[in-house]
Amino acid sequence: MDFQLDDDQRALRDGTRELLERRFPRARLRAVVDGPGVGAGPDRALWRELGTVGFFALRLPEAAGGVGLGLPEAVLVMEEAGRALLPGPLVATQLAAGLGAAHAADGSAVITALDLGTDEAGADRLVEHLAAADAVLVLNGEDAEVCPAAALGDSARRIRSVDPATPLHRVHPPAVTPGAARNTGAAARLRREAALLTAAQQLGSASRTVRMAVDHATARSQFGRPIGAFQAVQHLCARMLVRAESARSVVYAAAVTEEASDIAAAKLLADEAAVRNARDCLQVHGGMGFTWEADVHLHLKRAWVRAGQWQTAAAAEEELAAGLLPDSC
Numbered sequence: 001m002d003f004q005l006d007d008d009q010r011a012l013r014d015g016t017r018e019l020l021e022r023r024f025p026r027a028r029l030r031a032v033v034d035g036p037g038v039g040a041g042p043d044r045a046l047w048r049e050l051g052t053v054g055f056f057a058l059r060l061p062e063a064a065g066g067v068g069l070g071l072p073e074a075v076l077v078m079e080e081a082g083r084a085l086l087p088g089p090l091v092a093t094q095l096a097a098g099l100g101a102a103h104a105a106d107g108s109a110v111i112t113a114l115d116l117g118t119d120e121a122g123a124d125r126l127v128e129h130l131a132a133a134d135a136v137l138v139l140n141g142e143d144a145e146v147c148p149a150a151a152l153g154d155s156a157r158r159i160r161s162v163d164p165a166t167p168l169h170r171v172h173p174p175a176v177t178p179g180a181a182r183n184t185g186a187a188a189r190l191r192r193e194a195a196l197l198t199a200a201q202q203l204g205s206a207s208r209t210v211r212m213a214v215d216h217a218t219a220r221s222q223f224g225r226p227i228g229a230f231q232a233v234q235h236l237c238a239r240m241l242v243r244a245e246s247a248r249s250v251v252y253a254a255a256v257t258e259e260a261s262d263i264a265a266a267k268l269l270a271d272e273a274a275v276r277n278a279r280d281c282l283q284v285h286g287g288m289g290f291t292w293e294a295d296v297h298l299h300l301k302r303a304w305v306r307a308g309q310w311q312t313a314a315a316a317e318e319e320l321a322a323g324l325l326p327d328s329c
Helices: 007-023 026-034 044-052 071-083 090-098 149-155 187-219 231-257 260-290 296-307 313-324
Strands: 111-117 125-128 135-140 143-148 156-159 168-171
Touching: 007 044, 007 071, 071 090, 071 187, 071 231, 090 111, 090 135, 090 187, 111 125, 135 149, 135 187, 143 149, 143 187, 149 156, 149 168, 187 231, 187 260, 187 296, 231 260, 260 296, 260 313
Parallel strands: 111 135
Antiparallel strands: 125 168, 135 143, 156 168
């Protein structure tokens, strides 16, 4: 099976990167995490621009006003969003647009997600960007529905997030009472797609920290030579590249197969690549990497948050183990 990108897919990837570099450069990222409005939510003007270019309607049929592409293309644009550390509930809004949620496809609405799961009734859930959201994609058992954000009522409590650009609320599920499910039986598919698209964001972050480490190792000098000339730094960068490219092959393959076990493997490897690459990138930067002014800590914190979203490492391992065991066990 050939997982190489075709010309249209490369153009989509490059166009998305160019758009985000122009509309969400480093200065804008720093303003989000350093400015007085930190944690206020996504930039509505940029959100609408993303809707205009088809970011959220990417997988909607052309007859419904969408772009008519598939999951592999959605993975490519989410990878670029992860590379740029673009904040906001991108995955939830794109999934909600696929369900026909009002104003999701054109970017006029910000939609976050609440997964009530299929077990552990009563356990609290974390919801990102709830205060800025217009609606919530609620996955309740096997059903899915888009509800007004106000439906969560007093069940939501703001908590401190490790990532300053990803505000979080803790929600107590018993207070959430979704109405009749709009899409019966759709939740399992949406959970798989959400895990894969989140893995794609992790992949983008892992690839970006490779570039950051190499650039710093080339520019920074010690003892009269670039630090990249030292074998210890070379080994760090090489391991980072191997992690990122290993995760890339699995994420791209899962976008084609859409198998639950493949998606679990993709999420597991992409989470590891994003977190460990950010740690190693910080190591390459040395003491500078620990300062607030360096961007590497933003990738590490976002990777930590994403690693706990949709499918954790433990859940992914359970999914993979279940596929390896014979049915009789």
